[in-house]
Amino acid sequence: MTPPAEKRTPLSRERVLRAAVALADDGGIESLSMRRLASELGVVPMALYKHVANKDELLDGVVDVVVGEIDPPGTGAGWKAAVRQRILSARSALQRHSWAAQVIESRSTPTSAVLAYLNSMIGLFREGGLSIDLTHHVMHAMGSRILGFSQELFTAAPAVEPPAPAAMAQLAGTFPYVAELARAAAHTEDSVVGAGCDDQFEFEFALDLLLDGIERLHRSGWMSAQ
Amino acid sequence: MTPPAEKRTPLSRERVLRAAVALADDGGIESLSMRRLASELGVVPMALYKHVANKDELLDGVVDVVVGEIDPPGTGAGWKAAVRQRILSARSALQRHSWAAQVIESRSTPTSAVLAYLNSMIGLFREGGLSIDLTHHVMHAMGSRILGFSQELFTAAPAVEPPAPAAMAQLAGTFPYVAELARAAAHTEDSVVGAGCDDQFEFEFALDLLLDGIERLHRSGWMSAQ
DNA sequence: ACCTGAACACCGTTCAAGT
DNA sequence: ACCTGAACACCGTTCAAGT
Numbered sequence: 001m002t003p004p005a006e007k008r009t010p011l012s013r014e015r016v017l018r019a020a021v022a023l024a025d026d027g028g029i030e031s032l033s034m035r036r037l038a039s040e041l042g043v044v045p046m047a048l049y050k051h052v053a054n055k056d057e058l059l060d061g062v063v064d065v066v067v068g069e070i071d072p073p074g075t076g077a078g079w080k081a082a083v084r085q086r087i088l089s090a091r092s093a094l095q096r097h098s099w100a101a102q103v104i105e106s107r108s109t110p111t112s113a114v115l116a117y118l119n120s121m122i123g124l125f126r127e128g129g130l131s132i133d134l135t136h137h138v139m140h141a142m143g144s145r146i147l148g149f150s151q152e153l154f155t156a157a158p159a160v161e162p163p164a165p166a167a168m169a170q171l172a173g174t175f176p177y178v179a180e181l182a183r184a185a186a187h188t189e190d191s192v193v194g195a196g197c198d199d200q201f202e203f204e205f206a207l208d209l210l211l212d213g214i215e216r217l218h219r220s221g222w223m224s225a226q
Numbered sequence: 227m228t229p230p231a232e233k234r235t236p237l238s239r240e241r242v243l244r245a246a247v248a249l250a251d252d253g254g255i256e257s258l259s260m261r262r263l264a265s266e267l268g269v270v271p272m273a274l275y276k277h278v279a280n281k282d283e284l285l286d287g288v289v290d291v292v293v294g295e296i297d298p299p300g301t302g303a304g305w306k307a308a309v310r311q312r313i314l315s316a317r318s319a320l321q322r323h324s325w326a327a328q329v330i331e332s333r334s335t336p337t338s339a340v341l342a343y344l345n346s347m348i349g350l351f352r353e354g355g356l357s358i359d360l361t362h363h364v365m366h367a368m369g370s371r372i373l374g375f376s377q378e379l380f381t382a383a384p385a386v387e388p389p390a391p392a393a394m395a396q397l398a399g400t401f402p403y404v405a406e407l408a409r410a411a412a413h414t415e416d417s418v419v420g421a422g423c424d425d426q427f428e429f430e431f432a433l434d435l436l437l438d439g440i441e442r443l444h445r446s447g448w449m450s451a452q
Numbered sequence: 453a454c455c456t457g458a459a460c461a462c463c464g465t466t467c468a469a470g471t
Numbered sequence: 472a473c474c475t476g477a478a479c480a481c482c483g484t485t486c487a488a489g490t
Contacts, residue, residue: 033483034482044455044456044457046485047456055484118379119400119403120403122406132410137428141428141435143379144377144378152370153336178344181358185362205367206436209435209436210432210435213435213436259462260463260465270474271464271475276474
C-alpha cells in the first residue's frame, strides 16, 4: 500500500485541499481526519501543518473548494430569476459533495469565498431594486437556502429495512397524522417525512414560496415597522 | 473532588439524561462526553452503558428532554395562529439549550418524542383544512423551522474583537454589498450577516413569510401539478 | 534550520479478569 | 452473575530530540 521510495510530488495547500475533498467524497466526512489525510498523501501527519494551521482551517479550505464550484450569476433576467438560478446552481454543487452542507453549518466564520458568494447574492437583490432594509431581512429569511441547502427535518434515512407493515400499523395508531402523510407521499416506500419524496420539487416549492413572498413585499413597498 | 465513600443515589436513565443536559448547558455540547458525564455522576464510564446503549442513544435521549419542554398546542384560534404559537414555543425551548438545535440536526432518525411533536404539528394543518398534499409540501418547506430553529448563515460570531475600522474599510472595498448591509443592520457592532440583529424579529419575519404564502396557496385551492 | 517520531491528553467502546 | 480496570483503536496537536 505505502508507495515505494520514489520521489513524491511536493505537498501544497491546494494538493492537501483536493485530497481532503476526495477523501470526504469517498468515505464521508467522518473519514476526513488529519491522520488519515496524511497517510492518503503518503506523509506524516505533522507535514500537513505546514499548509493548514489546524483542522478548522482545513475545513474552511474544503468549503472554499466547494463554493468555488458554484456558477457565477447569470445576466439579463430579473432579480428573481437570477437569484433562483444561482441558488439552484449552489444546490447542485452541494449535492456533488454530500458532506458539504454539514461542514458549512459547522463553520463559525465565513471564509472569503463564502463572503464573495454572499456579496454577489446581496447584489442581485439590491440591483433588482429591493431596499437595503428588505434585503437584510430577506437574507436572514432565506438562511442556508441561499447556499443551496435547507435543514430538512429528517433526511430520508438509509432505511435499509423496508417499512415493516407491523411497525406501520403501530405508527398509524400512535401517530395517525404522520402515518397519513407517509402514505400520501409519492413513492412512500420508507419511514417518515423526508423519505421517498422528490427532493428537488420540495426544495423548489419552498424556494418559490419565499421568492413569491419577497416579490409581493417588494411590490407593495414593504418597510420594517421599527 | 471525588466524593467520600458515601452511598450515591443509584443511577437511572432519567438521572443520566438530566446530568447530560446540565453538562451541555454548562459547558457546551463539546463537553458532553461519556467519560466526563460519568465522572460528573461519580461513576465509572462503563456504568453509563447500563442505561444508554451508546452515545447516539444518549444524544437521542437529551433531544427528547428538550422536545419535552415544548408547550402543547393551544386551542381556539385558527391553524395559522396555532402553528405560529407552537413554533415560537419550540423556539424558546431550543433557546434555553443553545446546543440543542445542533444535536437535533445531527440525529439521523427521529425519536418518538420528536415524532409525537411532528404528528401534532401535522394535525394542526390537517384540522385547519389543508389538503394532505399541501400539508406534505408545507412540512418540507418549513424544514427545521417547525422545530423552532433555522439555519442562519453565520450566527453572530462571538466577535471578541470589535469591527476594526481598517478591516471594515477593506471589507467595503472587496465586498461592497456585504459592507452596505452590515452598516444598515440595526446595531451593527460586529461582522457580517447575522450579527447585531434582532434574532426574534428575523425569525418571525421568515416564519410569517412562509405562513402567509401557505395561507395564500390554501385559499386558492393549490394542488400539486404532478 | 528543518523535519518528524514520540508523546500528551483526550475520545467511544470492548473485553477479559476479578469478585 | 455482576461489575469494572485495563486495553484497544482511534483523535488533534505539542514538543523535544535528531539530522
